[in-house]
Amino acid sequence: MMTTRETYSLHPIGFIRSTVRTRRDAPCQGSEGAPDVWLDLLPDVAPGLLGIESGAELIVITWFHQANREVLQVHPRKNPENPLTGVFFTRSPDRPNPLGLHRVIVREISGHQLRIGPMEAIDGTPVVDIKVVLDSSER
Numbered sequence: 001m002m003t004t005r006e007t008y009s010l011h012p013i014g015f016i017r018s019t020v021r022t023r024r025d026a027p028c029q030g031s032e033g034a035p036d037v038w039l040d041l042l043p044d045v046a047p048g049l050l051g052i053e054s055g056a057e058l059i060v061i062t063w064f065h066q067a068n069r070e071v072l073q074v075h076p077r078k079n080p081e082n083p084l085t086g087v088f089f090t091r092s093p094d095r096p097n098p099l100g101l102h103r104v105i106v107r108e109i110s111g112h113q114l115r116i117g118p119m120e121a122i123d124g125t126p127v128v129d130i131k132v133v134l135d136s137s138e139r
Contacts (some may be wrong), residue, residue: 054109069095
């Protein structure tokens, strides 16, 4: 059992371009009115897109670069009337390792850019990975 904290490095593979500019303007979930966005991949990782087509469902993993990493409890959905809850039982962007999971549909591919959505990430959010959504027969 590990009892010390190790450090790991994540490197962005791209960045989100969105009309959502601030955390305050971002919906809590993509399905709650989030726009389509552009994911600009760094050119050196663009070959990793091979096989992805319009209509594909993806999980985009982001780094919430504006998150407060000291937060361990929140009122879900930013509502103070909701009981205080541990961040690991919420989708809060404020958490020790602020990774975001976004299930999106590929709308368009243009070179090393993907138009995807809906996605609640704010403009400039780093993307650290992309994974295809598998159906139950592919598990």
